[in-house]
Amino acid sequence: MNDEIIEKDLDLEAQIKDHIAYFPLAGASEISGFRSPDSYVFIFFEKAGGRHSVDFVDYEEEDNQVHVSFPGQIHSWKTKAEAKGHKLILSKRFIETKLCNMKFLSLLYNKFPVINIPIEVSRKLSLEFQLMKGELDAEFVNSDVISFRTKIIVSFIKSVIEELEEQELTVTKRHPIILKFMELVEINFTESKSVFFYAEKLAVTPNYLNVLTKKTLGVTAKELIDAHVVLEAKRLLKGSDESIKQIAYNLGFYTIGSFSSYIS
Secondary structure, three states: OOOOOOOOOHHHHHOOOOOEEEEEEEOOEEEEEEEOOOEEEEEEEEEOOEEEEEOOEEEEEOOOEEEEEOOOOEEEEEEOOOOEEEEEEEEHHHHHHHOHHHOOOOHHHHHOOEEEOOHHHHHHHHHHHHHHHHHHHOOOOOHHHHHHHHHHHHHHHHHHHHHHHHHHOHHHHOOHHHHHHHHHHHHHOOOOOOHHHHHHHHOOOHHHHHHHHHHHHOOOHHHHHHHHHHHHHHHHHHHOOOOHHHHHHHOOOOOHHHHHHHHO
16 A cells, blocks of 8 residues: 555646646545646556546556546546556647657547556656656756657557557558548537538548448448537536537537537
8 A cells, every 4th residue: 555645736737838747646536527638648557546537438547557648538537545656748739749750649549548558568667757757856957858758658658559559450550541531520520520521521422431431430420420529529518617508619519409409
């Protein structure tokens, strides 16, 4: 049992706009309906127990896990007292300018919010986080070294994700059209919820896109679009202070009635 408790300051973490922040984790923690800040968060549990909900899907917290949080996701967790680990927060700017060559923004990564880390990789991650903490605690912080260590940490996590892709997404990887379709939905879902819109951008027929999506992902193209819109609606309804009218407008609906009908 770990008697050390490190309190979380979620308001402080939400204010991080640039580059990199690190926080050690220890002890029990519980929260419900927390909306992720406009940044990417990596939590590495060396020891853990409890439950973590990501966008309304529950996951067990276990030893040697990495939990990845994307901007805007809704999280609830109940972490037990024995928890010990590390939290790394990276700004969008850092991801887009320093890690763009890693293709980290791939939508596939959002399919692995909780990653079981092999023991050998877990040991390497633990060492890298300790080295990063040492650099940040130094009297003179070298930003280049911090950036370098961050890239190493993300690279280790990325390697595990890529193995998961090979195991679970081999069919999807054979169809670049599906990957591009998912990317287009992420970018354009507030503008259009029409299969024709995306098929035109992909230079295929709506019927072909539907058939390919059904064969690859088990849902039709329209079902994929609708699921994305509904998920974003749930995120905003649960994690923002905006009115239903404003949320509906932000998602491309001009009346509350049409919005309610769509998500019901």
